[in-house]
Amino acid sequence: MPGTAELPVCDIDVFSPAALEDPEELHRVLRGAGPVVYLSRYDVRALARHEEVHAALADWQHFESGSGVGLANFRHEEPWRPPSVLLEADPPRHDAPRRVLRDILAPSALRVLRAAWQRAAEELVEQVLTSGTGEFDAFTELACAFPLKVFPDAVGLGPYGRENLLPYGNVAFNSFGPVNDLVRADAHRVAELSAWVNAQCAREALTDDGFGARIWAAADRGDLTRAQAPLVVRSLLTAGVDTTVHGLAACLYAFATHPEQWQRLRERPELARVAFDEAVRWQSPVQTFFRTATTDVTIAGALVPEGTKILMFLGAANRDPDRWDDPDRFDLTRDPSGHVGFGMGIHQCVGQHVARLEAETLLTALAARVEHIELTATPGRHLNNTLRSWASLPVRVHRTR
C-alpha cells in the first residue's frame, strides 16, 4: 500500500472472535499506537481516538458512505443487497430520505407514543416480576422483549414473522465486517430473511398509522420516490431493532454490575436519559463503521489515499482517556454528551430519539419497582462483526416493598 511505511501497523484481526468478545484491550492498543493505524490484515487504516473519529464522522465531504460503510468497497464489490438510501448514500441522494425520516422520528413526532410505551413498559415489568422467582434472563425478558413489543407496532408491521427481525439485523450488521465464520454461519438464511423483510416494506403490508405509512405518505407527496419508500422502511427494520435490544442490554448489564448507580437512578429517575447515553458510551452497541476517502486526505499527518477505506472505532473513541475522565467507569454523574455511539454529522442516528424513548420508559418502569439488580451468572456475549451483542443476562431482582 502506498503511504503506509510511516504508519504504525497493527496485525491483529480486529474481527476475530477474541477481539469481538473483549474489544477493550484492542481499543487500548489502537489508541496508543497513533491517531491513524494501518491494519495489515485488512489493508485499511483505522481511527480509534475520539478527536479523529469525531472529525471523520462529521466530514462527509472527504469520507463518503456511498461506497459502503463496511469493509466491502462498493466501487469494486457487489453489495449483498440494494444499498441503503440513508446509511450507504451521500449527498445529494441522502438528503430526501434523511429529511423524511428525520421528521417522522423527531422528538415532537414521538410524543404521541410516550404514554403507550410507558404503559407497555409497566405491564412488561409487572409481568416479569410477578411471574417467577425474581430470577430471569434480563436479555430475553426485558432487552429483547420490550423493543420487540413496541417498535414493530410503531413501524406498523403485521403480526406474523416478527421473529425474523433480530436474525435479519444480525446478518445485516455482520455484513459490514469481513466474510468470516460469523457471516458464513447465516449465509443459508440470507435469502429467506431478506425476502421476509422486503415483503414487510410494501405499503400493503403496513398498518395505516405507523412510521411505515408515514414514509409511504411522503412518497405520495413526492418528497421521496416510490422506489425509495420501501428502502426507507427497510432502514427502520434493519437499524432499529438489534441496536436498541443490545443498547438496553448494555444498560441493564451496567446497572447489574454497578449497584450504587442503580440507587442513584432510583433516587432520581429523571436520570434515565443520561443513564442510557452513558451506557451507549460505555458499551457502544454499534462498535465500528467504515468510510471511503473521496480524495487523498491527510489525518494527523497520515495519508489516506483516495478510494481506500478507513475503519472508525466508535467504541474506542467513547473510552478515549484524552476525552473522558476515568473512561472505563459507568457513572451517572458523568456528562456523556459528545459520545459518538450514535455517530455524528449527517448520518448521525436518525432513530436516536426512538432509542432514548424506549430506554427512558423501560428504565423508569424498572426503577419504580426494583430495589436491586444483580447478576446470578456470567452474562453471555453473542458475537457480531459490528454490534456489541449479548446472548444472556441472568439476573436476580429484588422488588420494592
Added chain:
Amino acid sequence: MVVTLEISAKEAVAEGVVALTLVHPAGARLPDWTPGSHIEVVLPDRTVRHYSLCGSRWDAYTYRVAVLREPYGRGGSALVHDTLRPGDRVGVGGPRNHFPLVPSETYLFIAGGIGITPLLPMVQQAELLGAEWQLLYGGRTRASMAFLEELTAAYGERVHIAPQDEVGLLDLGSWLGAPRLDTKVYCCGPAPLLTAVEAACAHWPAYTLRTERFTAAEQAAPVRDVPFEVELRRTGRVVTVTPDVSVLDAVRSVGVDVLSSCEQGTCGTCLTPVLEGSPDHRDSILADHERVANTCMFPCVSRSLDDRLVLDL
C-alpha cells in the same frame, strides 16, 4: 457554542446585490445544510433577516448569501450594504430548510431577481444527480441579475435569461402550459411572480409546484445583546446568561446536566421544555408553528428574547 460568524468577504455581484461570505471566527466547520436552506442573520440593529444559502456545501467552512438592496429602504438590506464590512461579526441561526429539493427526473426552476439565490445550489444539485432541468431566470435588467455569467458559463443552454427590459415579463404560459407528470417546478422570487406561477400551475398535479416567498415577514422582537436570566424551576436555581455563553453552558456551569450531542442545533438531543418566556430560536429543527408555541427549545444554540426564561430543568 454561541453562533456568531465573521464576514470574511463582501463583494458586489450585480447592481444593488452584494454577496457576503461568512466563516466561523475560530475556523470551525459550519453546520451542514441542503439546497433551499436559509440562515437567519442578526443585523447590527438586532433585527433578524433570512437569507438563502447560495454557496457550495462541499465547502464546510463558509456560508455565502447574496443580499439585494430593497428599494423602499427596508432597514435590513441597507444595513448590509452600507454598514457591514469584512471582519464584522453577526449572530446566525439555522440553517433551516422550508424549500427542500425533492427527487425528480426533471426540474423546471423559475427565478425572479434575487430569488435566484436558493435555486443556485439546486441547479448544481440537479446537475450532479443527472436530472433533466431548465432554469428560467427573469429580472429587471441584465445588470441587476446576480450570477448570470457563472450560470451561463457552467450550464449553457439549460439557463434561459429573460431581462424584463429586453424581452418583457417571463412567458409562463409557454413554459407551464402543458402539465408534465415527471417534472417538479421550483419557483422563488417576488410575490407577483409567485402568484402568476401558482396560477399557471393550477392545473398541474398536486405537489409538483414548490415555492419560497421572499416577503417582509412580520418581524419578531429584536434579538437581545444583553444578559438574561434562566430559571431552572425543578432545580430551583437561576443563572445569568451573558452574550458570550450558550444557555447550555450556563446551565451546566451551575451543575445541571443537559444531554447534548451536536451542539449545533441539528440533532435534537438537548431538547428542553420551556415553562415561561420566549426563546430566541436558532436551531435547524423546529417548524415555524413549533417555534411560536414556545414550549421547548434547544439550549445549545437558542437564547432568550425576554429578561427571563423558565426551563423545566
